[in-house]
Amino acid sequence: EWTTGNIVEEQVAAIRAQVGEARAICGLSGGVDSAVAAALVQKAIGDQLTCVFVDHGLMREGEAEQVERDFVAATGAKLYVADEKKRFLSALAGVTDPEAKRKIIGREFIRAFEEAERNILEEAEADGAKVEFLVQGTLYPDVVESGGGEGAANIKSHHNVGGLPEDLDFKLVEPLRALFKDEVRAVGAELGLPAEIVQRHPFPGPGLGIRIIGEVTESRLEILRAADALAREELTASGLDAEVWQMPVVLLADVRSVGVQGDGRTYGHPVVLRPVSSEDAMTADWSRLPYDLLATISNRITNEVEEINRVTLDVTSKPPGTIEWE
C-alpha cells in the first residue's frame, strides 16, 4: 500500500543504504522541497548530515527564523548558517537591470555556498570523516522536465537556491525523485515540519531582490518585507491561501506618487499585489480575490508602512506577463 508512512520508511532505508557511514550536506532554501529532503535524510542518518543555510538577506519576514529555529526544532538537524546579508547587498549596490541582479545573486550564492562547504569539509576531515553526498530536493516533475528538455526559450535566468554548483564531485541523494509536490507536502507533515514550511507558496531563489523594481537597498528591503508580511497575513486570515498559487508583492521603488494622510501631503511609493492562480507556473491567471480582502490589505499596508501610500493590483495573465516582475 502506498501511504505517506511507507514512503518515509522506504526512503529512510534507501538513504541509509546509499550513504552508509559517510557524511552528507544539504542546502536549505526555506522552501518545501529542500526542507523535506533534508528532514528525510536527517531521519535516516542523523548528524552525518549537515544542512547549510545561506542567508542572503532577500528572504521575507520570518523566513530565516523558520529555517534557523523552526526547522531545526522540528528535525534536530545540524545546521550551518552563513550570514551573507552584507555580501549580497554590496554586490547588488547600484544594480537595476533584472538579469544583472539575477546573475549577481546566483553567482554570489554559489560562492557563499562553496565557502560554507569548504568549512564543513574541513571539519569533517578533522573528525576523520568524508563528505561524499549532496542532498537535493529534486521532484518527479523536475526529473521529467530536465530529461525531456525541448530547449524551451530561456526567458529569465532561473536560479535555485540550494542548486548544485557545477564543479563539485559529490554523489547525489535525491529522496523526492519519485514524488509530486502534494506528496512532498504530505511527507513533510508526516515528518513534523511546521505548516509554514510545508504549505509555503513558491518563492523565487533571488527572493525580494527581484521584487524591488530599482536598486536593492536595505531600507527598501525593509519596506517591502513589511508590506509583504501584511499582505500574506491577511491572505492567510481570509482562508484563501490554497486558492492562490502565490502572491508576490512588488515595490516600485523608483516610482513616487502624491498622497494625503491626515492633513499632510505624502510623496511615497506604490506596491503592486500580484496574486495569481496557476497549475505549474508556466501559465497563470490573476486571482479574482474578494474586494473586501483587497481593501483590507490596501488599508493595512498604507496605514502601517509609512513609505507606501498606494496599493495597486496586477490584472495581467501569464502570458503576456510573467508572474514575477523581473
Ligand code: XMP
Ligand atoms: P515567472 O516570473 O517566470 O515565474 O512567471 C514562474 C515561477 O518561477 C518562480 N521563479 C523562480 N524560482 N528561481 C526560482 O527558484 C528563480 O530564479 C525564479 N524566478 C521566478 C516564480 O516565483 C514563479 O513561481
